[in-house]
Amino acid sequence: MIATATTGVQGRVQNDVSDRSRALAPSPTGGGARVRLDPASDPQAGDPCLRLEGEVTIRTVSNLYEQLEAIAPGKLTGGTAVAPVLTIDLAALERIDTSGAWLIAMVEARLQQAGGSVRITHSTAETRLLLDEVRSALPKKTEAPAAPRGLTAMLENLGRRVTEGAGFLAELTGYFGLFIARLGRMVIHPREFRMTALVAHCEDVGLRAVPIVSLMAFLIGVVLAFQGAAQLRQFGAEVYVVDLISISVLRELGILLTAIIVAGRTASAFTAAIGSMKMREEIDAMRTLGLDPATVLFVPRILALLLMLPILGLIANLMGLLGGALMSWIELGISPSMFRIRLIEGTHISHVFVGLVKAPFFALIIGIVGCHAGMQVKGNAESLGRMTSNAVVTAIFAVIVADALFSVFFAQVDL
Amino acid sequence: MTGREAIIKVRGLKNQFGSNVVHEDLDLDVYRGEILGVVGGSGTGKSVLLRSITGLQRPKAGLIEVFGVDVLARDGAGRDTLDDRWGVMFQDGALFSSLTLRENVEVPMRAIPGLDPDLRRELADLKISMVGLPYLSGDNYPSELSGGMRKRAGLARALALDPEIVFLDEPTAGLDPIGAAAFDTLIRNLSQSLGLTVFLVTHDLDTLFAICDRIAVLAERKVLVSGSLRDMLDVDHPWVHEYFHGPRARAVLDTAQDSPDARSDARPDQSPHPTEGDA
Numbered sequence: 001m002i003a004t005a006t007t008g009v010q011g012r013v014q015n016d017v018s019d020r021s022r023a024l025a026p027s028p029t030g031g032g033a034r035v036r037l038d039p040a041s042d043p044q045a046g047d048p049c050l051r052l053e054g055e056v057t058i059r060t061v062s063n064l065y066e067q068l069e070a071i072a073p074g075k076l077t078g079g080t081a082v083a084p085v086l087t088i089d090l091a092a093l094e095r096i097d098t099s100g101a102w103l104i105a106m107v108e109a110r111l112q113q114a115g116g117s118v119r120i121t122h123s124t125a126e127t128r129l130l131l132d133e134v135r136s137a138l139p140k141k142t143e144a145p146a147a148p149r150g151l152t153a154m155l156e157n158l159g160r161r162v163t164e165g166a167g168f169l170a171e172l173t174g175y176f177g178l179f180i181a182r183l184g185r186m187v188i189h190p191r192e193f194r195m196t197a198l199v200a201h202c203e204d205v206g207l208r209a210v211p212i213v214s215l216m217a218f219l220i221g222v223v224l225a226f227q228g229a230a231q232l233r234q235f236g237a238e239v240y241v242v243d244l245i246s247i248s249v250l251r252e253l254g255i256l257l258t259a260i261i262v263a264g265r266t267a268s269a270f271t272a273a274i275g276s277m278k279m280r281e282e283i284d285a286m287r288t289l290g291l292d293p294a295t296v297l298f299v300p301r302i303l304a305l306l307l308m309l310p311i312l313g314l315i316a317n318l319m320g321l322l323g324g325a326l327m328s329w330i331e332l333g334i335s336p337s338m339f340r341i342r343l344i345e346g347t348h349i350s351h352v353f354v355g356l357v358k359a360p361f362f363a364l365i366i367g368i369v370g371c372h373a374g375m376q377v378k379g380n381a382e383s384l385g386r387m388t389s390n391a392v393v394t395a396i397f398a399v400i401v402a403d404a405l406f407s408v409f410f411a412q413v414d415l
Numbered sequence: 416m417t418g419r420e421a422i423i424k425v426r427g428l429k430n431q432f433g434s435n436v437v438h439e440d441l442d443l444d445v446y447r448g449e450i451l452g453v454v455g456g457s458g459t460g461k462s463v464l465l466r467s468i469t470g471l472q473r474p475k476a477g478l479i480e481v482f483g484v485d486v487l488a489r490d491g492a493g494r495d496t497l498d499d500r501w502g503v504m505f506q507d508g509a510l511f512s513s514l515t516l517r518e519n520v521e522v523p524m525r526a527i528p529g530l531d532p533d534l535r536r537e538l539a540d541l542k543i544s545m546v547g548l549p550y551l552s553g554d555n556y557p558s559e560l561s562g563g564m565r566k567r568a569g570l571a572r573a574l575a576l577d578p579e580i581v582f583l584d585e586p587t588a589g590l591d592p593i594g595a596a597a598f599d600t601l602i603r604n605l606s607q608s609l610g611l612t613v614f615l616v617t618h619d620l621d622t623l624f625a626i627c628d629r630i631a632v633l634a635e636r637k638v639l640v641s642g643s644l645r646d647m648l649d650v651d652h653p654w655v656h657e658y659f660h661g662p663r664a665r666a667v668l669d670t671a672q673d674s675p676d677a678r679s680d681a682r683p684d685q686s687p688h689p690t691e692g693d694a
Binding site: 057058059061062063065097098099102106126129130132133134137138139140141142144378380381382383 | 512524527528529530531534537538540541542543544545550551554558574576577604605607608609610
């Protein structure tokens with residue numbers, strides 16, 4: 001574009017003192033670029049002259065920087081003036097890009113800081129334009145406020161986390177309250193109830209989870225029977241494997257593992273669905289249209305979970321017993337009818353209730369955590385991914401904590 | 416201006432998605448040092464054209480040469496040499512979300528053998544500052560930046576290796592008028608000082624009038640016309656006429672004519688500090 005090689009306004013002919021210059025041979029990565037410093041022979045001859053030769057680009061800038069260091073250690077790059085005025089001669093320059101211009105501007109800026117000055121000669125109009133652009137863009141380094149360290153900062157951090165945790169629990173409680181309030185409202189105004197959404201979510205949450213939950217429970221039954229048989233056989237107490245399976249599956253494992261699978265499956269789905277709606281401002285659109293997100297989005301989802309999780313738990317119980325019975329038959333020779341008799345005689349029906357009574361609580365936890373996480377999604381895709389995995393981890397953790405609390409509770413009331 | 420050296424040459428391009436033919440027999444030249452604005456209605460394949468030229472989209476037929484290298488060559492031998500001669504800025508910046516802004520700009524620089532990490536950092540800071548972002552924003556992650564800042568950062572990354580061509584996909588879409596005008600000025604300044612060739616896909620009439628040397632109109636599956644803004648005003652084709660004579664274009668044109676130095680004789684070759692008519 002601007003190809004005319006005009007001599008710099010302040011350009012002047014340099015004394016040829018190249019025989020005394022300390023030239024450095026370019027290294028292989030130098031790409032033919034090199035820099036030489038011609039020291040002034042006497043005061044009349046003028047200022048020292050830095051000559052840049054060849055291609056001064058991003059590919060050679062690192063090498064040139066080293067050459068500058070080698071010529072005058074700590075001076076040109078460190079900002080100690082070699083002379084009041086340094087001339088930078090660009091006559092032998094073949095190509096220059098922003099990186100090369102940065103090198104020149106950097107030397108110039110550092111020398112100026114040290115009280116020296118720089119003259120650039122034999123630059124083309126193009127190069128001057130580039131240098132001007134780079135000079136004006138040289139970043140003004142500002143320090144970010146340093147993060148506080150030490151004990152105070154640690155304590156502060158701890159405090160923040162505790163407050164955040166408490167705030168999180170409070171928010172979850174708030175969502176629980178919201179759900180109950182909206183549910184109550186629907187009892188009063190049944191017309192607001194969204195049956196279609198509820199059925200759709202029931203299918204998604206319940207029916208579609210049946211295969212995976214069944215398979216999981218069946219395998220758990222198999223594993224329990226197998227492990228129980230191996231241990232109980234040592235005492236000749238094989239028949240107690242039935243009690244082992246029935247009590248552990250009905251009381252704990254059936255519903256707990258179902259809840260964990262549902263937490264992984266459904267909490268993430270809730271977060272992803274609500275979160276992407278939040279991301280695309282659909283939730284805000286709903287609000288402006290007079291639709292309540294809690295009524296439209298939360299209630300059908302959480303209610304579907306509330307209805308479906310006990311059913312899934314029951315299915316898991318049955319499949320767990322089935323798997324246990326099958327393995328007992330194969331491994332211990334306990335026939336199915338024998339298993340049935342032993343089951344009815346040895347296991348009280350209360351175990352089933354102790355197990356299944358936890359299901360609605362787990363369902364509430366999973367649903368509320370999932371919906372809450374969805375509403376925390378910000379406007380970008382990263383936060384959607386982060387909140388989705390957060391929701392799963394939180395839901396599973398909370399389910400296990402709740403189960404532990406139930407264990408303590410039932411032990412206290414002797415159930 | 417130097418001679419009209421075509422550094423991008425597109426001949427007989429055909430793009431088709433299913434039965435929907437987007438381009439057919441499309442020819443286009445982009446000359447060194449110019450800012451070419453590509454316009455067209457929605458769905459005329461402006462972005463598809465950009466993606467075809469940069470090799471992101473394989474056309475059904477046609478020839479695309481950039482710096483004389485056949486982009487479509489099966490072996491891809493020439494493509495490697497092109498990667499540091501062009502830069503692409505995507506619509507929303509397309510920054511890598513797991514990297515800070517500075518690291519994003521450093522990504523292309525990592526391919527340079529023997530570039531010292533400290534220098535690389537300095538150069539990245541320079542690029543960030545050149546596109547008008549504050550120094551401290553280099554430590555931010557893309558999600559912490561506004562849309563306009565992300566666009567600037569995307570440009571900084573596209574310019575990291577001082578390419579000869581930059582492709583900009585809707586650089587001013589979604590920016591407020593002040594931000595958009597600043598971006599226009601930025602592109603023109605950089606194109607002057609770095610000798611950049613700019614291939615610009617845009618809907619923004621202000622951008623077209625303010626910075627483009629030449630305009631190519633995509634319609635009827637090809638480059639219907641290309642030429643200066645003045646040429647565009649004389650075109651008879653209904654869409655082109657509507658585009659450049661519509662109420663929005665009128666408004667922009669009138670303002671442009673009120674300030675005579677806005678476009679007509681911009682790019683003063685002698686002046687080291689180009690004056691911005693519209694800034």
